[in-house]
Amino acid sequence: MKKEQGIKVENLVKHFGEGETRVDVIEGASFTVNKGELLALIAPSGAGKTTLLMMIGCVTEPNSGTIWLGEEKVYENGWLVKDTRSIRREKIGFIFQAPYLIPFLNVIENITLLPQSSGVSEKDTKAKAMELLTYLDIAEKAKMSGSKLSGGQNQRVAIARALANDPQIILADEPTAALDTKRSISVVQMLKKIAVEQGVAIIMVTHDETVLPYCDGIMEIVDKKVVMKDSAEDIRII
Amino acid sequence: MINLAAKDISHSLSKFIITALGVGMLLGIVLIMIGVYRGMISDATTLIDDIGADIWVVQEDTLGPFAEPSRLHEDFKNTLRSVNGISQTSAVTFQNLQLPHPDGRTTRVFALGYDPLGKMIPLNQKRIIEGRGLLHDHYEIVVSKKTGFILNEKIPLGRDLYTVVGITEKTVSSGGDLLVYLSLKDAQKLQFLYSNARIRTDRARGFRGTDATMVNAIVATVKTGHTPEEVAANIRRWKHKGIFTNEGQKEILTGNLIKMASKQIGMFTAILLLVSVVIIAMIIYNMTVEKIKEIAVMKLIGIPNGLIIKMIVQETLLLGVLSFLSGVGFSHLIYTKFPKNVVLQPEDAVKLFAVILVASLLASLFGAKKAIDADPTSAIGG
Numbered sequence: 005m006k007k008e009q010g011i012k013v014e015n016l017v018k019h020f021g022e023g024e025t026r027v028d029v030i031e032g033a034s035f036t037v038n039k040g041e042l043l044a045l046i047a048p049s050g051a052g053k054t055t056l057l058m059m060i061g062c063v064t065e066p067n068s069g070t071i072w073l074g075e076e077k078v079y080e081n082g083w084l085v086k087d088t089r090s091i092r093r094e095k096i097g098f099i100f101q102a103p104y105l106i107p108f109l110n111v112i113e114n115i116t117l118l119p120q121s122s123g124v125s126e127k128d129t130k131a132k133a134m135e136l137l138t139y140l141d142i143a144e145k146a147k148m149s150g151s152k153l154s155g156g157q158n159q160r161v162a163i164a165r166a167l168a169n170d171p172q173i174i175l176a177d178e179p180t181a182a183l184d185t186k187r188s189i190s191v192v193q194m195l196k197k198i199a200v201e202q203g204v205a206i207i208m209v210t211h212d213e214t215v216l217p218y219c220d221g222i223m224e225i226v227d228k229k230v231v232m233k234d235s236a237e238d239i240r241i242i
Numbered sequence: 243m244i245n246l247a248a249k250d251i252s253h254s255l256s257k258f259i260i261t262a263l264g265v266g267m268l269l270g271i272v273l274i275m276i277g278v279y280r281g282m283i284s285d286a287t288t289l290i291d292d293i294g295a296d297i298w299v300v301q302e303d304t305l306g307p308f309a310e311p312s313r314l315h316e317d318f319k320n321t322l323r324s325v326n327g328i329s330q331t332s333a334v335t336f337q338n339l340q341l342p343h344p345d346g347r348t349t350r351v352f353a354l355g356y357d358p359l360g361k362m363i364p365l366n367q368k369r370i371i372e373g374r375g376l377l378h379d380h381y382e383i384v385v386s387k388k389t390g391f392i393l394n395e396k397i398p399l400g401r402d403l404y405t406v407v408g409i410t411e412k413t414v415s416s417g418g419d420l421l422v423y424l425s426l427k428d429a430q431k432l433q434f435l436y437s438n439a440r441i442r443t444d445r446a447r448g449f450r451g452t453d454a455t456m457v458n459a460i461v462a463t464v465k466t467g468h469t470p471e472e473v474a475a476n477i478r479r480w481k482h483k484g485i486f487t488n489e490g491q492k493e494i495l496t497g498n499l500i501k502m503a504s505k506q507i508g509m510f511t512a513i514l515l516l517v518s519v520v521i522i523a524m525i526i527y528n529m530t531v532e533k534i535k536e537i538a539v540m541k542l543i544g545i546p547n548g549l550i551i552k553m554i555v556q557e558t559l560l561l562g563v564l565s566f567l568s569g570v571g572f573s574h575l576i577y578t579k580f581p582k583n584v585v586l587q588p589e590d591a592v593k594l595f596a597v598i599l600v601a602s603l604l605a606s607l608f609g610a611k612k613a614i615d616a617d618p619t620s621a622i623g624g
Contacts, residue, residue, distance in 0.1 A: 054619075063542060063618050093544030104539045104621060108253030113244055120243050121545050165543070 007038040009072065010173050010205020011060060013230075016069035018055055029055050033069070033230040035223060037205040039172070042196045044216055045209045047225035053209045054177055056225070060207065061096055061175045062088035074172045093122055097166030097204075099176040099195075103158035105150035111137070111161050112146040115168045122169065129168070136164040140194065156187040163191070167198065174198070176208040185214050192218045246549065247556035250533070261525055262561055266568025268518045269598065273573040274580070275511040276590045279504050281583035286416040286495040289354070290488060293334070293364040295461035296470040298491045299477065300484040305494050307336045307458040308416050314483065316430075316457045325477055327468035332362035333457040335429040338419065341389060341397055349389045351422045352415030355429020355457075358382075362461060365410070365423050373408035379425050384408035386420040400432045416495050418582040430454050515597065522565070522598075523605035526558045530609035537613050538621035547614060554609040562602030566595050 016033040019026055029052040037043050047053050058064035060071060062078060062085075071079040073095050078085055085091050092098075105114045115136065116129035124132075137143040140160040142153075150158050159179060166174050176195065180188035192208070192215040199206045199220075208219065216222055222233040251258050299322060301312040319331040335355035340348040356364045358376035365375045365384060373393045376382050383404040385391045388411075395406045404424070413421040424432070434454045436444070464473045470487040478485045486494070530537070537550055570591055577584040 058619050061542075089541070089544050089546065091544075092542070093546075096544070098543050100539075100621065104535070106536050106540070108246075108250040108536075109244065113249065117244055117540075118543055118545060121549050126243065169544075 007040070008074075008203070009036060010039040010041065010074065011035075011037040011207065012070075012072040013060065014070040016056075016059060016071065017067045018052070018059060018064070019067055028228055030059075030066075030225070030230070031228040035230055035232060037173075037207055037221075039074075039203045039205050040200050041220040042192075042199045042206040042208060042218075043221045043223055044219040045207055045223045045225070046211070046216075049211075051225045052228065053225060056230070057175050057177055057207065057209055060173075061098065062091045093118060093169060095172045097169065097171035097174040099159075099162050099166045099174060099179045101178040101181045103150065103155075103162035105158060105161055105165070107149070107151065110147055110149050111142075111153070114150065114161060115165045118165065119169050133164065133168060136167055137161075140164055155182050156190070159183065159187075159191055160194070163194065163198070167202070167204075170202075171204060174204055174206040176206060178209050178211060180210060180212050180215055185212075188212055188215055189218065196220075245556070246553035247560065250553065251557060251560065258561070259564070262564035263568050265518065265522060265525070265561070265565035267572050268514065268521065269565055269569030269594065270572030270576070272511060272514045272518060273569060273586060273591060273594060274577055274584060275507055275514060276594070277573065277577055277584035277586045278580070278582065279507045279511070280585035280587055280590065282418065282500045282504060282507070283496055284585050285414045285418050285583050286500055287492050288413070289364075289415055289421065290492055290495065292366040292369070292413075293362075293461055294463070295332075295362070295488055296464045297328075297462045297474050297477070298486040298488070299460040299462065299481075300458075300486065302482050302484050304484050305498070306484065306486055306491055307334075308491070309494050309498060312458050312484070313456045314458075314460065316426075316455045316460075318481075318483070319457075319460045319462075321481070322460055322462055322477070325473065325481075327464050327473035327476070329463045329465045330361045331460055331462040332357060332360045332364070333426060333460050334364060335426060335433055335458045336415075337429065337433045337458075339399065339422070339432070341385070341391070341399070341422070343390065350419055351386070351389060352417065352419040353422050353424050353429060353432070355424045355426045355433075357426045362463065364461075366413075369410040369413050370408050371411050373406070375408055376423060376425055377407070379427050381405060381428065382407045382425060384410060384423040386413045386422065387411045388420050389422070400435070402428070402431075404428070412583075414583055416500070426457070430456070515594075518598075519601040519605065522558070522562065522602060523608050525561065526554065526602075526605045526609040527612060529557065530554055530612045534612070534616050535621060537616045538618050541616060542618035542621045550613050551610045554613060555603070555606045558602045558606035558609065559599070562598045562605075566598050569594075 014034045016030055018030040019028040021027055045053050059066045068081050078091055112133050115133040119129040137146055142157055142160050145153055180191050195206055196218055198204055224231050224233055298306055300306040301314050304310040304312045306312055316333045319333045322328055322331045337353050339351050339353045341351055342348050354364060381402055381404050383406055385406055387409050391406050393406055396403045415421055434456055464470055474485040474487055540550055577586055
């Protein structure tokens, strides 16, 4: 069966500054992540993982290259869409190192905020949010404040929030950094399940070697270039 | 749609209310300052309105008893009565006194002397809350309630003892001093009668008699069919006196006498208002900065700017409205405690409300700018 393209990046280049102060971060990154796949992105701190993620997420503008999200080309030596935030709202789900839930909103409000801002009715967004919370096994926490939940539960809420707008891709920036090994593996397994069952392409930045075996592939930034690894074996993250 | 402002405020409700109360107290002081100004205007005209004259006759080339020393002979009131168009006349005196209390304290008052048996009575009967007005030529005094004297209390003034026969309220002079009423004869004695030693000395120097029949002004009403301006012009031409219509005297009081004071208060009010606006702007800015991480997250996940700005503007407006309401409440709670008259008028509160609304909207621009400038990537580490 032909795999559907989730994320495609070609010759992506990013540098900061010009002249003597110029710092090259990414040089000619090219890769594809298909829908239903969970890819890990590894590299030492400061190597440009988050910058790459933010370029794919239409937050940071690359200097050159091409980005496709699904079948839509969104960047080719310049943004091809006027409102990159609407692309994020419609196509991308973000999961961060810390859950970063909005503290003055309860769990279900945190999840429904984004789809409601896209014009989906309150009733539909709540139904979808409850569905997601049930799927992530925290339905009973719907009315609670994030501050009353454990780190793992908060991260599940953040995952539910990332899924609330039915994204085609999920960009996860060290989602297991604040969790112990057991919970980290649980979260990654959950992401894998979401990728397969919901047909989402997921890139997960991680420093945690123990979660790599649960990913479909591993990308590493080596000397400013993105290299695909075949397996998790022999990978040591500095 | 989730109302972010309502959610944020309810999340930190006590902090929001305390902030609004704090700003409200500042706005309350702004209202009080405006009230002090209104009080000055009201005080300046209360006495003139109570006297109810159409014409004021004062010493030639002076602006009258409230602005400059003015002396003229009491019997001019009889001459004046013969002028065409004049209906009633009355001689009046004005002077500041220190009323001594039994415990040694003194209260500064402004004394109005008038003929209690005359046709024109400057003491507005509506202001008497206890006792009565003056009925006799001597040794009676009507005092303002705020002086602290009670009915039938004896007050030593000059060479005599005066009995409090009436208590009034809301009676103040143009300068805001509490008003007391004396008979014209007593007032003349207190103002113009020198001590025996001084009289003896004056006689030895060749001066004869005293000025005890002088008054500070003569007020008059005009007959129906005549205008105060027309009658005043006639008197001015033939009698060599200073003549003012009632409106002219009011203009001198409000335009000349309290002009500087009101400017002073106006400056204070403007500065206070500016400080209030700056404080509101700073509070909104800080409220936005406190949420900058959440705002960055919202921007990163795709929440439109409009929704974030709406939250900031709604919070600012609510803070402005709540501050204003608490300011109104605060000012009404304390304005009676001020020693001088403070007049709170609804139209001033409405104007302040409009200013606060505009200021709040401007202040919210600071917060909105901060939110728009927030970098979405600052939401994450990396």
